[in-house]
Amino acid sequence: MHAGEDSAELKFNSRDPVYLQVVRHFKEEIVTGRLQKGQVIPSRREIAGKLKINPNTAQKAYKEMEEQGLIVTEGNSPSRITTDEQVLSLIRSELITDAVEAFVQSIAKIQVPVDELLAIVKSKVERSYKQAAEEEQA
Amino acid sequence: MNRFWKLLHMEVSRFWKLYITLFAMTLLMQGGGILYVCNRYMQTVKDKMGPAASTYAQYAEEHGVVTFSDILSEAQLYFLAPIALCIGGMGLYVFLIWYREWMGKNMFIYRLLMLPTERRHLYVAKLSAILLFVIGLVAFQLLILPLESALFTSVIDQALRGSTESVTSIIQNHAFLQILVPRTFTEFVMYYGGGALFVIVMFTAILLERSYRLKGIAAGVIYVGAAVLLMIAPMLIMNRDMNDYLYPNEIFIIELTIAILIGMMSLAISFFLMNKKLSV
Amino acid sequence: MIEFKSVRKKYGRKKVLQDVSFTAQKGNITCLIGINGVGKSTVLKAIMGLTPIDGGSILIDGMPVGKHIYEHVAYIPDHISMPPNMTVGASMQFMKDFYASWNEARAEEMLTFFKLKRSDRISELSKGNTAKLNLLHGLSLDVEYVLMDEPFSGIDAFSREQITEVFTSKLVEDRGVIITTHEINDIEHLIDEVVLLDNGFVKSQFNCEDMRMQEGKSVMDVMREVYIG
Structure with missing residues (x-):
């Protein structure tokens, strides 16, 4: 590939x-x-x-x-x-941190309770992954 | 220099088809005209032959013989028309050889001006092409004269023909061919030098127009006018009374000097325009 | 480096270039942007000595415009400039005959890539194929600079894509490229430098990546500011 x-x-x-x-x-x-x-x-x-x-x-x-x-x-x-494993894991955490930080920044303005937020995030992300997987198969 | 030859080759190959057409037209019209006039002559002879003159020999004795030159002057129209067309065609091509490059959506002039060679090569190639074409046409005329003369002998009975003429005497007996094929070097310089000068002056006018467009047309007309005036100036001066003291060869030298000066100036202006002022 | 210093040019009374100064570096794709009739083509023609300028100066690697530049700078106008009755093959031969910098191997490569036939007459080519042959003539010269006038205008999407591919290939790599365009969309990610022309003046010259990095602005953003704001 x-x-x-x-x-x-x-x-x-x-x-x-x-x-x-x-x-x-x-x-x-x-x-x-x-x-x-x-x-x-x-x-x-x-x-x-x-x-x-x-x-x-x-x-x-x-x-x-x-x-x-x-x-x-x-x-x-x-x-x-x-x-270099260290660099590779660094990249992963960098990407995650970057994305989460951007997300947190915008969500902070709405002040949603953490539990509620996590639940929404969970369902959204799961749906998005599923969609991506289906697209890949199609 | 190598690129100059390539440019000249290109100019020749781009004109080739038209050129062949001019050749073919000349051959067909002149040959056809001579055949027609010869046959008409034979018909007249046959019509006029009666009991008094029952053979061609007798007829010739009574009415005289006919020469190729006689037929030529009889066939004047057929003979001169294609020459006039060739001259007209070449005259037109003096303009077309330049304007063609700007015509159409392809505008070849972009490429020509971007060639990694002196731009004057382009000019000289076009000038040489025109002169070559003219010389080629004259050579072709000379080449087909014997052919036309052969047509004459094949149609007109021997008894009716006068003494055989050489190509040289045919030319010398013909008012116009005399100019195409001059007898003396002086005449050659006069006619062909004059022709070349004409082309050079016209090229300058064309390049003036191409460089300055509307204003260039005015400049071109003035330039051509000035050149003509300069050329005839000695005659104008000479024709006045009291001043009539120049011998023909003195006039010739003066004219030649003026012509060379005009030519050199035209070339200088043209090269300058090509290098600095020409616009696509 | 191609340098324009206070270049002025007028056609009749119309001042097409009033004061145009910019530089185009070797190894960069510099894009002259402006609406039609703003003098973009005139800039390219002036570099090639195809039209005289009324003032200022143009230097190519420090040298003034003259016949020696034609082996160093190739110009691809927005139309092909070969006689229409010439064949594709003959037009290539013509280029080979006159230019020492002609690279026959590259010409062959592009001929195959563009799927052009040597025996076709130029007058019979489609618009897209004519544009491709035009590109072939210019890009097959081993020159340091390539100038292209509106290479994407008026051709079909497929030809457009093929031509874009040429831009990202080794054919333009290491050369200094100047292109003109009135629509930036397709090539925004392709170009290094932008020169914005308007009413005969250079409104702005900037490096695209620097502009994005430092001001977070796209080329379109800058254009909007310059032309509207």
Whole structure:
């Protein structure tokens, strides 16, 4: 399974830097397991073509991922997802924290009791996962 | 330089079909005209032959013989019409060779001006193409003259024909062919140099128009007018009384000098316009 | 780097460019945006020496415009500029004959990618295929800069997609690219730099990623501010 295959559906928003959106996309792929640790990822050129972005942006995204230790590139061989477990678990917690923080920020304004909130979240998330699973099968 | 030849080759190949059409038209009209006139002549002879002149020889003795030159002047219309069409066509092509590049939605001029070569190569290629085409047409005319003469011999009975003329004497006996194929070098310079100068001056006017559009038309007309005025100035001066002291060859030298000056100036202006002012 | 310094240009009395200054770097895709008739094409023509300017200066890697730039800068106008009765193959031969920078292997590659036939006459090509051949002529030159005038306008969606693909490929990588457009939507994520033109002036020049990073604004947001607000 290659990262690029689903990536074609990646929709960018036009207000965040594209390269950061690419980095985030890779993190999501890693966290969901669509990209395995140590897996070879497409070249900068391939990813630019697949995501319909400019090669400069792809380059910038890869550089950012290298700096964050997300991917490793040794010499002339293709880049791979890191095998560093610590980094991988960090990504997972980062994504979760980011999402939860955003959620908390907006929900805080409504002051919903925690139990009620958790129940709603539980049912919504379950429904959403189920839908995603069905879509994948279809 | 290599690219100049490629440009010239391209100009020639783009005109090729029209050029062949001009050749074919000339051959057909002249050949057809001569055949028609020859046959008509033979018919007249046959009609006029009576008891007094029962053979061609007798007829010839009484009415005289006919030469190819006679037939040519009889077939004047058929002979000169295609030449006039060729001249007209070439005259038109002097404009078309430039304006064609701006025509249509494709506008080839974009590409031509972006070629990594001196832009004057483009100019010289177009100029050479026009001159080549003209020389080619004249050469073709010379080439088909013997053919037309052969048509004449095949239709007109030998007894009716005058002494065989050489191509040279045919040309010299013909008021117009004399100009196409000049006898002296001076005449050649006059006619063909004059023609080339005409093309060069017209090119300048065209480039003026292409560079400055409406204002360029005015500039072009003034430029052509000035060139013509300069060319005829010596004659104007000479025709006045008291000043009639120049020999023909002196006039020729003066005219030649003026022509060369106009030509050089036109080239300089044209190259400048092509490099700095021309617009797609 | 392509530099425009206070370039002025008028057609008759109409001042198309009043004071245009911007730079386009090698390795970047710079996009000239503006409504139609705002002078975008004129900017490209001026770089190529296809129309004289009335003032200011244009430098390409420090050199003024002249015949030597044609092996370094390729211009792809919004129409093909080859005689209509030429065949696809002949038009490629023409380019090969005149340009030392012509890359035959790349031309072949694009010919296959675009599924064009050498024997087809240019006049018989569909709009989309004409645009593709036009692109092939320009992109098969090994040049440092490529200028494209409205590469996406007036062609079908499929051709559009193929052309977008070209943008993200090695064909434009490492080159300096300037494109003009009046609609940004399709290519917002493709471009590096934006130059907003209006009424003969440059309203703004910015880097798209920097703009998103620092101000959280999309190209459209900036355009809205400049043209409406």
